[in-house]
Amino acid sequence: MANITRILDGNIEGLFFVDETCIDCDTCRQLAPEVFTDLGDYSVVFHQPSSDSEVRNSTQALLACPTGSIGTTEKIDTHSVMEDFPLPLDDGIYYNGFTSKHSFGASSYFVKHPEGNWMIDSPKYMPHLVVKFEAMGGVRYIFLSHQDDVADADRYAKHFGAQRIIHRAELRAQPEAEVVIEGREPVRFNSDFLVIPTPGHTQGHCVLLYKGHYLFTGDHLWWSRNRKTLNASRSVCWYSWTEQTRSMELLLGYEFDWVLPGHGERITLPAATMKEHLLRLIERMHSNAK
Ligand code: SF4
Structure with a gap:
């Protein structure tokens, strides 16, 4: 308060x-x-x-x-505004709000899917969100981009019987996670979800590509309000800038027109424009290599 x-x-x-x-x-x-x-x-x-x-x-x-x-x-009316969450962003994609101080206010998301809904990183555990998620069919998977943004994932997993997905190198943050990503190969979950390891910010950081449109990027990549372009920052790179640059280059092989990060701005752009911004970012990352 x-x-x-x-x-x-x-x-x-x-x-x-x-x-x-x-x-x-x-x-x-x-x-x-x-x-x-x-x-x-x-x-x-x-x-x-x-x-x-x-x-x-x-x-x-x-x-x-x-x-x-x-x-x-x-005094203001917070009760009716609470009903806005999770906030719809696009078809079946929601921003959860209720950020956690344990993840430094990182954004988390919800994806409604006919084969089971996904949570991407975790908000604070909120009964209000639990009721909303239940009404939308529950949570089947919780994708955790990396160790810093897990917040209350364990409580949501327990409530919904959800499977948490995290890379082995991040496992210390959720040691009982049900699905462990190994190595650097992308892992597909049904035809719509692709987990792509992107080491750099942390050793086992991963991003999630949904339907070839929506890239949930954790702390790997975001839109900069000030620069008006895609961004990553060496000052918050905890593992390896060289690896993060390589992981950024890897993303050139994928099409996406949304970037939905943990920190920083969300953005939607035509896929070709997004790729131009990504190329410019990679150039900046190389020039900041030392
Ligand atoms: S910057 Fe974050 S912590 Fe500060 S007032 Fe805004 S939402 Fe709260």
């Missing part, structure tokens, strides 16, 4: 505010970019919402914030 006595400098006065518990995860800036902005090491409210939709987006941000750092100076 945010505390007005701990409000951060830089918030503009009004209904919404951010307090000093903010961990600068970017979730609020994605959900309500017209209200929240980055002040270096934290977010603040730079424009108070002035329409119903801006209030709704800001309330979604309040609910999705991993640290409860967003507050209001008056």
Whole structure:
């Protein structure tokens, strides 16, 4: 629960505010970019919402914030806004919200599929989401991109009897995971889902390609709001930049028109344009090799 006595400098006065518990995860800036902005090491409210939709987006941000750092100076209706989650993004693809501080506010997703639904990385364990997932047919698989973004995957797996999928090199984060990816070969699950090992950010990082359109990228690849292009960062590469560059080159062999990351912005672009951005990123990665 945010505390007005701990409000951060830089918030503009009004209904919404951010307090000093903010961990600068970017979730609020994605959900309500017209209200929240980055002040270096934290977010603040730079424009108070002035329409119903801006209030709704800001309330979604309040609910999705991993640290409860967003507050209001008056009571607002969070109950009906909670019903927005999981947020539909595209046909059968949802953003879960309710990010976990244990994954530094990483985004997680839900894919509705006739052969069993998938969760991609994990949100906080929330009874509200459990009820929503149950109504959509439960969760059959939980794909875990890497060890940092597992959050409450074990609790969701137990509740739904779901199978967690994770690479062996990340297994310490979910030692009882049901499906372990080995080595570097892609692994297909029915005709629609392809797990692709992409070592670099961590040793056993993997991405998930769905239907040849949607690439769930964990912390391997994301869209940069400032650069307006695809991005990866050496400063958050925990295993090997050389390996991450190789893994990025590997993705040139696949078509996709969505990038849905754990951190950073989601983006949809024509596949050919996406590939151009990917090529430019690989060039930048090579030039930053040393
Ligand atoms: S969502 Fe919460 S923790 Fe993340 S940047 Fe916004 S206020 Fe800070």
